[in-house]
Every structure is written in structure tokens, then in C-alpha cells.
Amino acid sequence: xxxxxxxxxxxxxxxxxxxxxxxxxxxxxxxxxxxxxxxxxxxxxxxxxxxxxxxxxxxxxxxxxxxxxxxxxxxxxxxxxxxxxxxxxxxxxxxxxxxxxxxxxxxxxxxx
Amino acid sequence: xxxxxxxxxxxxxxxxxxxxxxxxxxxxxxxxxxxxxxxxxxxxxxxxxxxxxxxxxxxxxxxxxxxxxxxxxxxxxxxxxxxxxxxxxxxxxxxxxxxxxxxxxxxxxxxxxxx
Numbered sequence: 279x280x281x282x283x284x285x286x287x288x289x290x291x292x293x294x295x296x297x298x299x300x301x302x303x304x305x306x307x308x309x310x311x312x313x314x315x316x317x318x319x320x321x322x323x324x325x326x327x328x329x330x331x332x333x334x335x336x337x338x339x340x341x342x343x344x345x346x347x348x349x350x351x352x353x354x355x356x357x358x359x360x361x362x363x364x365x366x367x368x369x370x371x372x373x374x375x376x377x378x379x380x381x382x383x384x385x386x387x388x389x390x
Numbered sequence: 391x392x393x394x395x396x397x398x399x400x401x402x403x404x405x406x407x408x409x410x411x412x413x414x415x416x417x418x419x420x421x422x423x424x425x426x427x428x429x430x431x432x433x434x435x436x437x438x439x440x441x442x443x444x445x446x447x448x449x450x451x452x453x454x455x456x457x458x459x460x461x462x463x464x465x466x467x468x469x470x471x472x473x474x475x476x477x478x479x480x481x482x483x484x485x486x487x488x489x490x491x492x493x494x495x496x497x498x499x500x501x502x503x504x505x
Contacts, residue, residue, distance in 0.1 A: 311493060320394070320480050320496030321433065366432055368494075377446070378494065380432035 281305070282369050284381035291357055292389050299352045299384045301367035309370040310343050310350045311378065316363045324352075357388045393417055396481050396497035404505055405471060411500045413464040413481030421445075422464040423494065424456060425480040433480055439464060471504045478502075 282303045291297055301310065309328045313321035325334050327343035327350065334341045338361075340353040350367055364385050368378040394415045403409050413422065421440050425433035438446035439458040447456075453475075455467040464481055478499040484492040 313494075313496075319498045320482070321494075322496070323493045326493055377435065377438075380434075383430075383432050385430070 282367055282379050282381035284365075284367055284384050286384060287382065288385045288387075290387045290389065293358055294356055295388075297354050297357060297386070299354075299365055299367075299386075301350045301352075301369075301381050303348050303369065305369075306347050307369035307371060307379075308347070310347070311368045311370070312341055312350070312352055313366040313368065314363045315366060315383075321364075321366055354386075357386075359388045359390050362386055362388050394481055394483055394495050394497035396479075396500050398500055399498070400501045400503075402503045402505060403468065403471065405473070407471075408467070408469045410468065411466040411479055411481075411502075413466075413497055414462055415483040415495070416462055417483065417485075417495065418461075419483035419485050419495070420461060421484045421486060421492070422458065423482040423484075424454075424464070424466050425482060425496075427478040427480055427499070429477075437466075468502075471502075473504050476502055476504045 282301055285300050311326045312324045314324055315321040325341045330345045330347045332343045338355045342351045364383050366383050367381040370378050397412045423438050424436040426436055427433045435448050436450045437456045442458045453470045457465040478501050480499045481497045482494040484494050486492045
């Protein structure tokens with residue numbers, strides 16, 4: 279079983295602060311996806327990274343895939359209350375169909 | 391608004407009841423999934439359908455019975471559930487089942503409570 283560990287599990291910060299969420303594994307993934315889930319809703323895809331060392335930016339969010347494709351990070355600059363939610367990383371593997379391994383999630387709360 | 395529609399949003403059922411959860415997508419996706427999510431936990435895969443055929447059953451108890459009537463619809467039939475089956479049941483779809491990880495499009499889920 280591929281294991282993806284996310285840290286921290288919970289983060290409570292003030293509006294305007296920066297934060298980084300980590301997603302780590304001892305296994306190699308062919309792709310890494312990040313989702314955000316708000317209460318009462320399903321997860322929504324934020325980004326997919328597939329190349330080792332790849333960096334993608336989505337407004338104030340920066341996603342990075344590790345060179346060895348075993349880890350990923352999500353950095354949020356100047357967090358806003360609207361960023362509050364559960365952030366999930368999910369790894370995909372070649373020859374495994376579209377079976378994603380989800381990390382345990384990071385619950386982020388941004389206080390105004 | 392999500393492009394994957396799930397009904398009902400909430401369901402309360404007794405342990406002897408039979409009920410069904412429904413999911414619909416019109417994005418032309420050929421893979422559809424059922425996930426179970428307990429509070430403060432990530433989604434856990436239950437079933438995968440590819441081209442309307444059951445592709446993966448993650449050792450789910452037989453009291454959960456999936457059905458894919460056509461490429462747009464996915465049902466989950468429930469019978470004789472236990473209180474520990476209470477959870478958020480999420481339906482998802484993706485363009486393909488193979489590849490490097492085709493992104494999943496999730497519905498907003500059905501919040502199931504078994505009494």
C-alpha cells in the first residue's frame with residue numbers, strides 16, 4: 279500500500295500569514311493532485327503535477343512536485359478566510375489505472 | 391456548481407431499510423467511482439466502474455451494491471447497513487481510468503446516517 283503523509287494535520291492562522299503544507303511518501307508517484315474540500319461539499323481539484331521538480335502557481339497558491347516524485351508541497355501566500363478548508367493530496371501511479379492514494383488531509387482555518 | 395450531481399443530499403435510514411444513492415454526470419466521462427468519507431478523514435475508495443463495467447471492488451461488504459445503468463449514471467444500493475456505515479458517500483468521475491492520474495470530479499456527496 280502506497281502511503282502519503284500530510285503535515286500538518288491541522289493549521290490555524292491569521293489572515294495575511296503564509297503557510298506550507300507538505301505531502302510525503304517513500305514511494306514514487308507518476309502524478310500528484312491537490313484538492314480542497316469545504317464543509318458539506320466534495321473535494322475540488324486545484325492542480326495536477328506530473329513532472330519531477332515541477333512548480334505550478336494558482337494565484338496565491340504555489341504547488342511543487344519533488345525531483346524524485348515522492349513528495350509535494352503547497353504554499354499559500356497571504357492566506358485569506360476563503361482559503362479555509364480541508365486540503366488533500368492524492369498520488370497516482372502508472373499501470374494502476376486511475377487509483378489515487380489520498381493523504382490524510384490538512385485542515386486549514388484562516389481567521390479574519 | 392459541481393458537474394457531478396448526487397441525490398439525496400441527506401439520508402437517514404434504519405438498519406432494516408433498503409435505500410439507494412444516485413449519481414449523475416454529463417461530461418462524457420467513462421470512469422465513475424464511489425468513495426466513503428468519515429469525519430475528518432480522507433475519502434476511501436469503494437468501487438470503480440470503467441465503461442459501465444465494475445473494475446474495482448475494494449473489499450466492500452455486500453450490504454453495499456453498486457450499479458451502473460449507463461455511462462452517465464451510477465447507483466449505490468444499500469441494505470441492512472450498520473450504524474458504523476454512517477458517513478459522507480462521494481461519487482466521482484474521470485475521463486479515463488488509465489494513465490497517470492486523470493483528475494477526479496467529485497459530487498457534493500450524500501450524508502448518510504444509519505440509526
